Amino acid sequence: DAGVTQSPTHLIKTRGQHVTLRCSPISGHKSVSWYQQVLGQGPQFIFQYYEKEERGRGNFPDRFSARQFPNYSSELNVNALLLGDSALYLCASSSAWGAGQPQHFGDGTRLSIL
Amino acid sequence: GESVGLHLPTLSVQEGDNSIINCAYSNSASDYFIWYKQESGKGPQFIIDIRSNMDKRQGQRVTVLLNKTVKHLSLQIAATQPGDSAVYFCAENIAPWEDMRFGAGTRLTVKP
Numbered sequence: 195d196a197g198v199t200q201s202p203t204h205l206i207k208t209r210g211q212h213v214t215l216r217c218s219p220i221s222g223h224k225s226v227s228w229y230q231q232v233l234g235q236g237p238q239f240i241f242q243y244y245e246k247e248e249r250g251r252g253n254f255p256d257r258f259s260a261r262q263f264p265n266y267s268s269e270l271n272v273n274a275l276l277l278g279d280s281a282l283y284l285c286a287s288s289s290a291w292g293a294g295q296p297q298h299f300g301d302g303t304r305l306s307i308l
Numbered sequence: 309g310e311s312v313g314l315h316l317p318t319l320s321v322q323e324g325d326n327s328i329i330n331c332a333y334s335n336s337a338s339d340y341f342i343w344y345k346q347e348s349g350k351g352p353q354f355i356i357d358i359r360s361n362m363d364k365r366q367g368q369r370v371t372v373l374l375n376k377t378v379k380h381l382s383l384q385i386a387a388t389q390p391g392d393s394a395v396y397f398c399a400e401n402i403a404p405w406e407d408m409r410f411g412a413g414t415r416l417t418v419k420p
Contacts, residue, residue: 198351227407236397236410237352250407284351286408294340294359294401297408299351 196221198287198300206306207275215270215303219287225249226268227297228260229284237284243268244291272305280307320417327385329414331398336379340401342408343372343383347394355383355396385416393418 199218207213219226225244229237239252243262257273266287272279282304286297321327333341339360344352356367358374358381365372371384381398395415399408 234412236399236412237408239407239409242407252407286351296342296354296357298354299344301349301351 198285198298200283200285200300200303202303203301204304204306206308208308209275209277211275213272213275213305215272215283215285215305217268217270217285217287217300219266219268219285220289220298223287223289223298224266225288225291225295226262226266227286227288228268228270229286229299230254231282231284231302233281240270249291275307277307279305281305317412318415318417320419321388323388323390323418323420325388327383327388327392327416327418329383329385329396329398329416331381331383331411333379333381333398333400335400335402336376338400338402341372341374341381342399342401343370343381344397344399344410345392345394346397346413352397388416388418390418390420392416 201216227242228240231237240254241260242250246262260270262268282302284299284302286299288295288297342357343355345355346352356370356372358365358372363374369386373382395413397410397413399410
C-alpha cells in the first residue's frame, strides 16, 4: 500500500512569491497534519485537518493556510515567502481524529527560498 | 516553554551492540509518545509508540521505556545494525490536542 505522498519533492522560490504544497494521505486515513522542519531541528506543527475542517493550528503566521479536500488530500499554502520559510515541509496522516493516534509521515517537500 | 528534549545529540555505537537513546519531557500531562527514525532525505518513520498507562512496550528489536516519575523516555535498539544509523526523535502528544511535539533529535551512528 502506498504511504503518504507529497508533491513536489523539491521547490525553489524567491522572496514574496506564493507556494502550494500537496499531500495525499494513506488510503483510509482521514486526518492530515502539516509540519515544518528546519535543518537540524525536529518538526514543528503547523496545521491539522480532519473531515475537511481545521482541528488544530500551531504558532505560525497567517501567511500559512491549508485545506483538505473530500478525498482527504490536502494543500498547504504559504504567501509572501520569506527566507526563513526555507525548510522541509512534512505531511502526516492518521486514521482518525483525536489524541493518541500514530501519525505517519511522507518524505516531505524541500522548499528553498532565494 | 514546555518541550520535548534529548539528553545526547549524538550517539556512536559498534555494530551488534545495543543502543539506548534517551529523551526528557517536561509536560507531566503528556499521555502519548512516539519514537521516529529519520534517514537523510526522508520523512520521519514511525518506530514504536507508548501510552502513559504503560511503562514498557516492545517491538521488533526495539523497546520503549517510560518513566513518568522523572518524565523520561528511552528507546533501546538491540543488536544495532548499520541500517539503524539515522536521527531519532521522540515526540509527545497531549490530549485533547492531536499535534505531536518533537525534540531536536539524536543522531545515531553505527560503526562496522
